[in-house]
Amino acid sequence: MTASLTLSAPFNISLVGVGGQGILLTSNILAHAAMNAGHDVKKSEVHGMSQRGGTVMSQVRFGQKVHSPIIPDGASDILIAFERLEALRWAHLVRPGGRILVNNMDRVPITVSSGLQPPAADMDARLAAYPGLVLLEANALAEQAGTIRTANVVLVGALSTLIPFEPDHWQNAMRECIREAYLEVNQRAFELGRAAMMSKP
Amino acid sequence: MTKKMLLSANQAIAWAAYCSGCHVAAAYPGTPSTEIMEHIAEFKGAINCEWSVNEKVAMEIGIGASLAGGRALVAMKHVGLNVAMDPLMTFTHIGATGGMVIINADDPSMHSSQNEQDNRTLARFARALLFEPADSQEAFDMVRAGFELSETYQVPVIVRTTTRTAHTSTLVDIGSGERENRPVITYVKNAQRNVAIPAFARTMRFNVEKRTAALRELSESSPFNYAEAGSGNLGFVASGVAWQYVKEVFPEAPVFKVGLSFPPPLEKIRAFAAGLSRLVVIEESDPVLADQIRAAGIPVYEPDLELRMMELNPMRLAALRAELLGEPSLTSPAPEVGLPIRPPVLCSGCSHRGAFHVLAKLKATVCGDIGCYTLGASPPQSAMDTCVCMGASIGTAIGMRKAGHPNQRIAAVIGDSTFFHSGMTGLLDVAYNNIPITVMVFDNRITAMTGHQENPGSGHTLLGQESPGARVADIARAFGIRRVHEVEPYDLAHLEKVFSECLDANEPAVVVVRGPCVLHEKWAGKFINAVDPDKCTACGACFRLGCPAIVRGEPKDTEGRRYKAAIDPMFCTGCNLCAQVCRFGAISPVS
Numbered sequence: 106m107t108a109s110l111t112l113s114a115p116f117n118i119s120l121v122g123v124g125g126q127g128i129l130l131t132s133n134i135l136a137h138a139a140m141n142a143g144h145d146v147k148k149s150e151v152h153g154m155s156q157r158g159g160t161v162m163s164q165v166r167f168g169q170k171v172h173s174p175i176i177p178d179g180a181s182d183i184l185i186a187f188e189r190l191e192a193l194r195w196a197h198l199v200r201p202g203g204r205i206l207v208n209n210m211d212r213v214p215i216t217v218s219s220g221l222q223p224p225a226a227d228m229d230a231r232l233a234a235y236p237g238l239v240l241l242e243a244n245a246l247a248e249q250a251g252t253i254r255t256a257n258v259v260l261v262g263a264l265s266t267l268i269p270f271e272p273d274h275w276q277n278a279m280r281e282c283i284r285e286a287y288l289e290v291n292q293r294a295f296e297l298g299r300a301a302m303m304s305k306p
Numbered sequence: 307m308t309k310k311m312l313l314s315a316n317q318a319i320a321w322a323a324y325c326s327g328c329h330v331a332a333a334y335p336g337t338p339s340t341e342i343m344e345h346i347a348e349f350k351g352a353i354n355c356e357w358s359v360n361e362k363v364a365m366e367i368g369i370g371a372s373l374a375g376g377r378a379l380v381a382m383k384h385v386g387l388n389v390a391m392d393p394l395m396t397f398t399h400i401g402a403t404g405g406m407v408i409i410n411a412d413d414p415s416m417h418s419s420q421n422e423q424d425n426r427t428l429a430r431f432a433r434a435l436l437f438e439p440a441d442s443q444e445a446f447d448m449v450r451a452g453f454e455l456s457e458t459y460q461v462p463v464i465v466r467t468t469t470r471t472a473h474t475s476t477l478v479d480i481g482s483g484e485r486e487n488r489p490v491i492t493y494v495k496n497a498q499r500n501v502a503i504p505a506f507a508r509t510m511r512f513n514v515e516k517r518t519a520a521l522r523e524l525s526e527s528s529p530f531n532y533a534e535a536g537s538g539n540l541g542f543v544a545s546g547v548a549w550q551y552v553k554e555v556f557p558e559a560p561v562f563k564v565g566l567s568f569p570p571p572l573e574k575i576r577a578f579a580a581g582l583s584r585l586v587v588i589e590e591s592d593p594v595l596a597d598q599i600r601a602a603g604i605p606v607y608e609p610d611l612e613l614r615m616m617e618l619n620p621m622r623l624a625a626l627r628a629e630l631l632g633e634p635s636l637t638s639p640a641p642e643v644g645l646p647i648r649p650p651v652l653c654s655g656c657s658h659r660g661a662f663h664v665l666a667k668l669k670a671t672v673c674g675d676i677g678c679y680t681l682g683a684s685p686p687q688s689a690m691d692t693c694v695c696m697g698a699s700i701g702t703a704i705g706m707r708k709a710g711h712p713n714q715r716i717a718a719v720i721g722d723s724t725f726f727h728s729g730m731t732g733l734l735d736v737a738y739n740n741i742p743i744t745v746m747v748f749d750n751r752i753t754a755m756t757g758h759q760e761n762p763g764s765g766h767t768l769l770g771q772e773s774p775g776a777r778v779a780d781i782a783r784a785f786g787i788r789r790v791h792e793v794e795p796y797d798l799a800h801l802e803k804v805f806s807e808c809l810d811a812n813e814p815a816v817v818v819v820r821g822p823c824v825l826h827e828k829w830a831g832k833f834i835n836a837v838d839p840d841k842c843t844a845c846g847a848c849f850r851l852g853c854p855a856i857v858r859g860e861p862k863d864t865e866g867r868r869y870k871a872a873i874d875p876m877f878c879t880g881c882n883l884c885a886q887v888c889r890f891g892a893i894s895p896v897s
Contacts, residue, residue: 123648136475140312147441148312149474151417157681158854159650173554174441174474174547177620179638190645197639214648218857219686219849220869222646231642 115145115168116268117176121195122187123212124161127257130282131185132163134261137278139167142270149174158215160191183267185260188212189228196235205235206263206302208243208256239263239305246297255294258283262298310477315445315467319381319409320345321480322449323353327488329376329404331355332364334727335756336383337418338472339411343381344759347768352485353379357759357768360696360727361386365393365408372397372406372462373500375491377453381409384425385695389728391428394462396502398432399510401460401517404491405453408434408464414591415617417469420676420695422615424592429464429568433518436568437465437530438546442476444565448530457491459517459524466567468590470547470617522569530565533578540630541582543575545595548588548618555623570595572602579604586630590618652681654855655879657795657821658748661719662689663851663883664801665746670715670809671706675699675729677721678755678823679748686850690719697728703743704735715809716743723753723761725778736814737785744808744815747778750823758826782816789813795821798886824879833895834878835885841892842870848884848893856884 118135122128129150136148144167151162164176178198184205186192192207199205216222225231232238241263247256258279265275275295283291313321319342323331331353333343346355358364361382371378382390387410394408410428413419429436435455437448445467452463498506525531541560544552545567552561562578564570579585584607587596591614600606611626621638628635652659662682665672666689674680674690675698683690692702699718707716720729725747733745753759760766765775782790789811791804801819808815837848837859844862848871859872873884873893885893 124650133475136312140310140477145477146312147474147476149470151469151473157650157653157678158648160648171476172550173620174470174476174550175619177624177636177638179636190648193642194645195641197641199639213857214646215651215852215854216646216649218854218874219852220846220858221685225642225645 115166115171117181118165118183118185118264119176119181119195119198120163120165120185120187121191122161123191124157124159126161126187126212127254128161128163128187131257131261132165133282134258134275134278135165135264136167137281138270138274139165141274141277144168145171147171147174160194162195183264185264187257187260189232190214190225192238193225193228193231199235199237203237204267205238206260207232207238207240208260209240210244239302241298241301243298246301247294250294250297251290255291258291258294259298259301262295263302265295265299266302310479312475313442313446313478314341314473314475315439315442315471316341316473317345318442318446318478318480319449319465320348321478321483322446323379323407324349324485325480325483326405326450326453327377327486328353328379328453329490330367330371330378331380332358332367332378333381334358334361334364334386335753335759336386336411337756338413338469339381339383339386339409339467340756340759342409343768346379351769355768357761359762361390362393365390365397368406368408369393369397372402372404373400374404375493376404377488378404379407379409379449382411383419384410384412384423385419385421387425387428389696391432394432394434397462398434399507399514400500400502401510401513402456402462403460405456406462407449407452407456408462409467410464411467411469411472412591413469415469420693422591424590424594425464426466426567426594427592429466430594432462433514434568435459435461435463435521435566437463438565438567439465439467439471440547440549440563440565441471441474442478444530445471446478446480448565451530455524459521461517461521466546468547468617518569525566525569525571526573528566528571531563531571531574533562533574534560536560539581539583540586541578541584542586542588543578543595543599544588546590548590551618551620551623552588554620555627564595567595570598572599572604575599576602576604584630588613588618588623591615649684650681651684651852651854652678653825654853654877655824655881657750657819657823658682659687659851659853659881660795660798660801660883661746661748661805661819662687663887664798664805665689665717665719667802668715668806668809669713670717670805671711671713673699673703673706673716673718675718675720675724677724679719679721682719684852687852696724697732700729700732700736700745703745704732704739704741707741707743717809718743718745720745720747721754722747722749722751722763722778726762726776730781733782733787733816734785737787741814742812744805744817745782747816747818749778749818749820750826751820752823752826754823754826758823778818779816787814787816789815790818791816792818792820795819796881796883798883833880834875835873835880835882835893836875836896837871837873838892838894839870841890843890843892844868844870845889847887847889851883851887853884855879
């Protein structure tokens with residue numbers, strides 16, 4: 106299950122979710138791992154309203170040379186979605202044959218919880234229609250690692266199986282981005298995510 | 307030390323200020339420029355830095371530091387430069403002594419702004435030197451060069467970032483990373499140079515044009531302006547991050563990269579254009595370069611495609627490629643339809659929610675302002691009539707009253723940081739002209755929207771030092787306003803009593819609603835609430851608070867058209883507003 110990585114074109118990863126889910130830390134770890142692996146790298150994010158329940162997106166591109174910080178629609182090799190509705194909302198970013206890693210949870214938007222808008226119909230079936238989509242129980246694995254707050258790093262661990270970086274590139278990236286006191290629990294989360302992804306068909 | 311670092315342009319700018327021996331830095335927070343000053347603060351006082359009360363004051367501090375011979379950096383978002391234009395327009399006449407670099411962060415597509423404006427026009431208007439970095443490395447290099455050039459030419463330098471460059475991290479070589487030992491230039495008192503009165507300013511005015519002519523020559527030889535060869539006779543002039551999109555989408559084309567963009571290197575561009583059949587200028591957002599190039603007699607091809615509004619991206623350039631080269635346009639997969647939107651909302655427990663609830667209940671006309679509380683305009687609260695710019699709530703409310711607005715109850719709603727920024731002058735106008743409106747200051751004692759920066763009311767400075775902590779009520783009284791109240795944010799009955807008294811008083815009134823930002827202080831009540839489904843009638847009153855903790859519960863009837871309320875214990879903070887709006891006693895604390 107290793108993605109093809111051509112060094113002439115950038116490798117593109119989009120990360121989407123809701124404010125407070127740890128998306129920016131995740132993209133930071135990924136960008137540092139890419140840097141540690143010797144790539145040119147760009148990490149782009151738009152925040153400002155992110156902590157107030159809005160959608161958050163970050164994009165990481167790496168390769169021999171990266172120009173645009175924005176990944177063209179339909180050109181993401183991998184989409185990491187921190188909950189299911191955002192996975193569906195941004196699935197069109199992924200190229201044919203690309204992968205979608207989804208934390209199998211729902212963060213119901215206030216428009217739905219307050220009854221202003223109906224929920225998305227047929228979520229299960231619509232998600233299943235994407236052949237490269239994998240649902241991961243990142244919350245449960247994170248709790249197993251020690252705290253649900255590491256669900257984002259579970260996803261990093263899963264992602265690591267799709268990108269040919271050396272283990273050290275990831276480990277050093279985590280050391281560069283995570284405070285010492287939280288490092289160990291995050292390392293456990295990373296390994297659990299990695300193992301969970303390896304066990305997927 | 308040559309290891310590259312992964313830095314946002316905002317971080318790179320802070321590093322460049324540090325390495326350049328910058329002495330003084332000042333800013334008012336504003337997305338996407340805020341992090342610059344936060345990173346400068348990380349150098350632990352190596353640079354004398356502060357959160358200024360507003361951008362005009364920040365600019366004036368920079369000017370004073372420069373005239374005293376120090377190097378100064380000021381940072382602001384695009385609309386902040388509007389506020390700071392007055393001192394800048396005369397400073398460009400006077401000229402810098404110590405290097406003066408102004409970071410201006412534009413926000414194409416208005417990711418976090420109330421308008422879209424291309425401030426490169428203001429750089430040209432002011433005859434400042436203008437840089438447009440395309441990534442963090444250039445942001446670093448241009449700030450470094452900016453300090454030098456500002457001193458050489460005695461010109462203020464503007465570095466225009468955009469949201470994309472400011473918040474994109476790229477690899478940066480910061481050289482040794484060591485701070486240049488740059489003594490303050492010896493001050494010489496010189497009224498003819500530094501005092502802008504008509505007699506002296508006329509001389510300065512001529513000098514501005516002489517200097518601009520010299521800067522035009524500089525631009526022609528600047529290493530930041532260069533042509534890259536390519537194949538074909540379609541060529542591009544591009545600046546800022548737009549250059550990255552051109553390189554991505556037209557990798558084969560000849561491109562002239564403009565980094566020092568005012569004054570633009572017109573002769574170099576003329577030579578570049580000579581070998582081309584079509585020259586297209588790609589810039590974000592206004593045709594600032596295109597118009598200057600055209601005015602120099604160089605033909606510029608104007609595509610049919612609308613590229614002048616909103617942020618550019620590779621998809622828009624791909625559409626341009628299809629238009630220019632007649633290639634089939636790229637088709638990207640269609641997004642899923644019928645998905646509920648996820649708008650930002652006031653947090654559960656937010657100290658602004660109850661006040662908006664009461665304003666809506668009292669059917670007040672509400673002139674809003676810039677901050678988290680602008681979210682009060684969104685449904686279901688929909689408790690705001692206008693929002694213009696920082697500080698405008700009060701002046702706008704005065705104008706509405708003077709125009710004979712039929713609603714007796716006119717309120718201005720403004721946050722603490724915005725009040726200090728530019729609401730105080732409006733309030734003084736209320737007092738001076740005895741305007742019967744109510745000014746509500748939503749005081750959470752922090753600049754919340756941009757990420758919790760300290761402000762004059764918070765009691766701390768940028769570097770965490772103690773500060774007096776200006777009190778809004780004291781300011782209002784000092785201005786001469788007699789009806790001044792300070793209230794707690796979570797007692798709806800009391801809020802309603804005070805608000806209605808003030809709104810109906812027919813005299814100037816100020817209500818300061820004081821409560822900490824829940825996001826900042828991680829404040830939580832002593833309990834959380836739950837809904838008793840047997841008592842809930844699905845009336846919807848609690849839903850209209852717009853609290854993210856209040857969610858749809860079980861259906862009220864078999865048709866499933868109405869739902870009872872439920873409370874998500876993960877999000878409830880125990881602010882208890884919902885229990886106060888429930889007329890059926892269905893909401894009460896659980897342990």
